[in-house]
Amino acid sequence: MRDRECTDVCFLAVFIAFLGSMIYLTFLGYSAGELPKLLAPVDGDFNLCGWKNETAGHEYDNMDYPKLLITDWSDPSLGAMFLSSVCVKECPKTAKLTVDFVPTQQVPELEQAGGEDWEVNSYSVMKICLPLAPPPTVQAGIDAIKAMIMQGPSGTYLEDMRRASRSIYLSIAMSIVYSIAFIYFLSIFGETIAWICVVVLQLALIGATVALYFMWDQQKQLNSAMDANTDVEAMKEAQ
Numbered sequence: 001m002r003d004r005e006c007t008d009v010c011f012l013a014v015f016i017a018f019l020g021s022m023i024y025l026t027f028l029g030y031s032a033g034e035l036p037k038l039l040a041p042v043d044g045d046f047n048l049c050g051w052k053n054e055t056a057g058h059e060y061d062n063m064d065y066p067k068l069l070i071t072d073w074s075d076p077s078l079g080a081m082f083l084s085s086v087c088v089k090e091c092p093k094t095a096k097l098t099v100d101f102v103p104t105q106q107v108p109e110l111e112q113a114g115g116e117d118w119e120v121n122s123y124s125v126m127k128i129c130l131p132l133a134p135p136p137t138v139q140a141g142i143d144a145i146k147a148m149i150m151q152g153p154s155g156t157y158l159e160d161m162r163r164a165s166r167s168i169y170l171s172i173a174m175s176i177v178y179s180i181a182f183i184y185f186l187s188i189f190g191e192t193i194a195w196i197c198v199v200v201l202q203l204a205l206i207g208a209t210v211a212l213y214f215m216w217d218q219q220k221q222l223n224s225a226m227d228a229n230t231d232v233e234a235m236k237e238a239q
Contacts, residue, residue, distance in 0.1 A: 041068035041127050042082070044104040049087035049127065062087045065102050069122075069129045071110065073138040086110075091122040091129035 040048040043062075050066030053059060065087035072084035086101045099110055120138070122129040131138050150159065161168070186193070 039126070040066075041085075041087075043068060043085050043087045043102070044083045044106040047087070047102075047104075060102075062102055065089055065100075067091050067124055067127050067129055069099065069101065071107055073134075073140070073142075077144075088129070091124050093121055 037048060037051055040051050042048060045060075047053070047060045047062060049062050049068050052061040052063050067088045067090060068085050069088045069091065070081050070085045073081060075081065083106050086104055086107050088099055088101045090100075092099050101107075101110060103109060120131045121133065122131050124130075134142060150156075
């Protein structure tokens with residue numbers, strides 16, 4: 001087996017420059033872009049939690065309130081639940097915790113009388129506070145959301161992916177095996193395959209040349225026969 005080595009230093013330099021530019025552009029997009037704004041949750045007044053807006057007529061500053069708390073789970077529809085949501089500093093951990101939040105038109109204040117939907121131990125998922133042990137009303141809302149998602153087009157896709165997950169994982173594993181086998185196959189038979197391709201290409205070109213020559217010769221003979229018939233007819237007309 002012939003030792004493998006770099007045969008095109010110029011192209012290697014171009015490839016390294018390409019990889020460097022990709023890394024630089026990725027870093028530039030992450031540092032200069034507004035990725036947190038894309039991931040920020042939205043409260044009942046359609047303001048972004050953990051963000052601020054200085055547009056005239058719609059100013060707000062929620063930089064210190066990055067989490068979203070849903071205060072009313074009684075209506076299982078997504079629109080109603082998120083209309084009752086507010087931006088908070090931290091997700092509530094106990095019912096006795098005083099929650100620091102930003103009031104909205106739907107939720108001007110949080111009543112801490114006990115037994116409210118939001119007064120439970122919760123954790124943050126994508127900056128949305130979800131109950132760790134949801135009460136019955138909250139669980140009904142969560143079940144309704146799951147049912148709505150699973151009965152829709154996206155739920156069908158997710159269920160199909162779940163059922164096909166074993167085949168997907170197996171395909172990923174086999175693709176790695178095939179790739180490694182293909183690399184070793186090329187490292188062993190790469191030169192032989194290259195020469196076979198060259199020979200096949202040359203034979204194809206020679207065959208095409210011969211076929212075109214016979215086609216040209218046949219067309220030439222046909223044109224000569226047509227010219228001879230034309231001369232004979234011209235002589236008859238002259239007589």
